[in-house]
Amino acid sequence: MPTAPEVMAIKATRSISELANLGPKSSAMLALAGIASLDELRAIGAVAAYLRVKRVSAGASLNLLWALEGVLSGRRWQDVARDDRCRLLLALDDAQRRHG
Numbered sequence: 001m002p003t004a005p006e007v008m009a010i011k012a013t014r015s016i017s018e019l020a021n022l023g024p025k026s027s028a029m030l031a032l033a034g035i036a037s038l039d040e041l042r043a044i045g046a047v048a049a050y051l052r053v054k055r056v057s058a059g060a061s062l063n064l065l066w067a068l069e070g071v072l073s074g075r076r077w078q079d080v081a082r083d084d085r086c087r088l089l090l091a092l093d094d095a096q097r098r099h100g
Helices: 004-012 024-032 038-056 062-073 077-083 085-099
Strands: none
Touching: 024 038, 024 062, 038 062, 038 085, 062 077, 062 085, 077 085
């Protein structure tokens, strides 16, 4: 039986396609943007990941941003959209200003 650190390592390296909140379409957009694992998503964060996806997939909506934050925070995307919308939109605006 794996120890707690081993379980966390397994969870951390899981494929994007295995994560809650992300369906096949979202997983495909993330893969196209070069984001294939939870580790990669954690390393860049929800806002940067969303912007990377938007550069390669114009069809990405803000629901993807909510879903990505939900993955990282362990919450449903609907809860993120309700509770963190303003914070994430401000962070998105800030990131877009910094990076054009």
